[in-house]
Amino acid sequence: MSASAQDTAVKTGRIARSLIYLVLIVFALFYLLPLYVMGVNSLKPLAEITGGNMMALPRVWTLDAWAAAWSTAQIGIEPTGLRPYFLNSIQMVVPAVAISTVLGALNGYVLTKWRFRGDTILFGLMLFSCFIPFQIVLIPMAVVLGQLGLAGSVPGLILVHVVYGIGFTTLYYRNYYASFPTELVRAAMIDGAGFFRIFWRILLPVSGPITVVSVIWQFTNIWNDFLFGASFGGTSQPMTVALNNLVSSSTGVKEYNVHFAGAILAALPTLLVYIVAGRYFVRGLMAGSVKG
Amino acid sequence: MGFLDISNVTKSYGAVEVLHKVDIAVEEGEFLVLVGPSGCGKSTLLNMIAGLEAITSGDISIKGRVVNDVHPSKRNIAMVFQSYALYPNMTVAQNMTFGLEMHGVPKPERDLALADVARLLQIEPLLARKPGQLSGGQRQRVAMGRALVRKPDVFLFDEPLSNLDAKLRVDMRTEIKKLHHRLGTTIVYVTHDQIEAMTLSTRIAVMNKGYIQQLGTPKEIYDQPANLFVASFMGSPSMNLLPATVVAHEGALHAGVTDASGALRLLRFSAGTGPRGHVGREIILGIRPEAITDPEGADRKSGNIQPFPNLVGITEPSGADTFVTSEIAGRDCVARMRADADVRPGQAFEFAVNMDKAVAFDPVTELRIG
Numbered sequence: 001m002s003a004s005a006q007d008t009a010v011k012t013g014r015i016a017r018s019l020i021y022l023v024l025i026v027f028a029l030f031y032l033l034p035l036y037v038m039g040v041n042s043l044k045p046l047a048e049i050t051g052g053n054m055m056a057l058p059r060v061w062t063l064d065a066w067a068a069a070w071s072t073a074q075i076g077i078e079p080t081g082l083r084p085y086f087l088n089s090i091q092m093v094v095p096a097v098a099i100s101t102v103l104g105a106l107n108g109y110v111l112t113k114w115r116f117r118g119d120t121i122l123f124g125l126m127l128f129s130c131f132i133p134f135q136i137v138l139i140p141m142a143v144v145l146g147q148l149g150l151a152g153s154v155p156g157l158i159l160v161h162v163v164y165g166i167g168f169t170t171l172y173y174r175n176y177y178a179s180f181p182t183e184l185v186r187a188a189m190i191d192g193a194g195f196f197r198i199f200w201r202i203l204l205p206v207s208g209p210i211t212v213v214s215v216i217w218q219f220t221n222i223w224n225d226f227l228f229g230a231s232f233g234g235t236s237q238p239m240t241v242a243l244n245n246l247v248s249s250s251t252g253v254k255e256y257n258v259h260f261a262g263a264i265l266a267a268l269p270t271l272l273v274y275i276v277a278g279r280y281f282v283r284g285l286m287a288g289s290v291k292g
Numbered sequence: 293m294g295f296l297d298i299s300n301v302t303k304s305y306g307a308v309e310v311l312h313k314v315d316i317a318v319e320e321g322e323f324l325v326l327v328g329p330s331g332c333g334k335s336t337l338l339n340m341i342a343g344l345e346a347i348t349s350g351d352i353s354i355k356g357r358v359v360n361d362v363h364p365s366k367r368n369i370a371m372v373f374q375s376y377a378l379y380p381n382m383t384v385a386q387n388m389t390f391g392l393e394m395h396g397v398p399k400p401e402r403d404l405a406l407a408d409v410a411r412l413l414q415i416e417p418l419l420a421r422k423p424g425q426l427s428g429g430q431r432q433r434v435a436m437g438r439a440l441v442r443k444p445d446v447f448l449f450d451e452p453l454s455n456l457d458a459k460l461r462v463d464m465r466t467e468i469k470k471l472h473h474r475l476g477t478t479i480v481y482v483t484h485d486q487i488e489a490m491t492l493s494t495r496i497a498v499m500n501k502g503y504i505q506q507l508g509t510p511k512e513i514y515d516q517p518a519n520l521f522v523a524s525f526m527g528s529p530s531m532n533l534l535p536a537t538v539v540a541h542e543g544a545l546h547a548g549v550t551d552a553s554g555a556l557r558l559l560r561f562s563a564g565t566g567p568r569g570h571v572g573r574e575i576i577l578g579i580r581p582e583a584i585t586d587p588e589g590a591d592r593k594s595g596n597i598q599p600f601p602n603l604v605g606i607t608e609p610s611g612a613d614t615f616v617t618s619e620i621a622g623r624d625c626v627a628r629m630r631a632d633a634d635v636r637p638g639q640a641f642e643f644a645v646n647m648d649k650a651v652a653f654d655p656v657t658e659l660r661i662g
Contacts, residue, residue: 190371191394
């Protein structure tokens with residue numbers, strides 16, 4: 001009947017089709033439920049939460065909880081809100097993502113286009129770093145940071161995340177550049193372009209998809225990291241640690257609405273990155289993995 | 293001392309030697325084609341001239357300057373790659389002037405050079421496009437344009453036509469030949485296609501297994517192949533190679549071969565040719581298909597057309613010619629005849645063999661002996 005409207009020659013009955021959509025919608029709603037609960041409750045006064053239904057819409061709409069979470073909530077012993085920690089996180093994430101991505105791109109370039117004796121072993125070892133659990137390196141890392149005089153500072157955290165991220169970014173770029181024709185590099189060599197010029201003018205302009213992958217991956221991982229932040233953050237702890245201090249404080253009244261608002265604030269940047277660049281993410285991953 | 297000198301050049305990967313003492317002197321304005329089956333080392337040799345692969349031993353010099361340790365960009369060469377290697381993110385114009393830009397040529401000069409070459413290759417309308425928006429033939433032109441803009445001493449072509457479809461390949465072949473005529477540049481050209489080698493070159497180096505098998509003009513290579521490899525590699529259909537015995541008869545050298553019925557027949561070598569000193573021994577007789585015809589189609593300038601009555605096997609009309617297969621010395625032997633030659637399968641027919649064009653090889657050393 002309506003089969004002509006479908007793209008394929010395979011006919012699916014109306015009932016089957018409706019069932020499929022129904023199931024999909026139910027699951028979508030189910031997955032959206034936590035966001036709904038967080039959103040709704042962050043917009044209520046505390047009394048409405050403690051005295052009422054978590055699922056209900058607010059009777060009084062208010063942004064007080066958001067304002068509190070941002071600038072006045074008690075974090076540890078200081079009533080600063082999440083704002084300074086948010087800035088810490090930004091100061092940490094931006095350079096860490098940029099540096100690890102640039103280094104990964106250079107590594108991938110060298111490992112595919114300027115091959116040398118033992119390059120596969122080196123790459124294997126770098127790959128190995130993707131499988132090392134965070135906890136194992138805590139103590140050695142603390143020692144190194146101490147010796148470098150970077151303990152408890154934002155630059156220290158940047159260093160930790162760069163070192164940890166290079167394995168992944170190198171993997172991405174190496175696989176992406178492996179499918180990049182070497183003849184182009186040779187042509188550029190004959191044309192007189194040097195190492196960095198070839199990278200900058202020939203490879204980088206076509207590295208968009210894989211750069212998106214690398215940036216999203218690094219951004220989410222570094223932004224969401226708690227362990228390194230709690231261990232090496234010192235006085236400049238990132239957002240995740242502050243959120244924990246806000247939410248799991250054991251004294252005073254539990255301000256659930258503030259907690260919800262704080263949690264959304266903490267998740268917002270990664271959410272934004274996904275929404276902006278998400279569709280390139282899958283494309284880039286496919287380009288890197290399938291062709292490489 | 294040539295314009296481009298390759299002397300005693302070898303290439304090894306670890307303990308494996310892939311090029312053995314190659315010696316070629318290319319004169320200015322020459323069109324040298326390196327031809328051979330895949331894995332013969334021809335592309336390696338080209339890359340060594342370009343400076344993309346290191347030279348294990350020996351010297352390569354351009355205009356008298358040894359360039360072994362000179363960076364590819366400082367050798368004043370340009371290369372056209374098999375995949376064209378156009379930079380996908382740049383326009384055609386940017387592609388073509390990238391090399392000049394890297395060499396610090398000022399913009400006005402670059403634009404002049406670009407305009408010249410674009411006019412020469414008739415690619416002016418394409419200059420603002422990206423390589424992805426071009427057809428195969430257009431990309432080929434742009435790749436050549438990029439090489440031309442640099443005004444290099446030596447052009448290197450690495451199988452530039454092998455990605456094109458058959459018709460376009462023939463067109464571009466003519467185009468390259470015209471370009472060489474007009475500009476008189478020195479070209480080293482790698483291909484595995486022996487027709488390209490024959491049509492384009494002023495000299496051919498036939499390579500196999502890392503050795504130069506023969507270096508000579510297309511005519512020398514075709515008419516006097518140095519050995520069995522060259523004889524069978526060059527020419528399509530390839531040369532008939534027939535086991536024969538050398539017989540002295542009535543004071544002249546003859547090649548004795550059996551016809552389809554198994555009877556021995558003698559083909560007299562032309563005076564002054566033939567494997568002297570091999571009387572009574574086994575040889576391989578080499579006859580090109582076009583040297584075996586019907587009597588009317590035989591070459592009138594030849595002084596030695598030998599009749600050869602035999603049974604016709606099959607005929608393959610190709611339009612321009614008819615290829616006739618018959619059995620000689622137990623092998624299928626191809627004859628190339630006029631399209632209107634009156635030959636039918638199974639018929640007894642008198643072939644005419646132009647023995648002026650016959651060559652003989654030693655079956656053991658595989659070298660030509662007459």
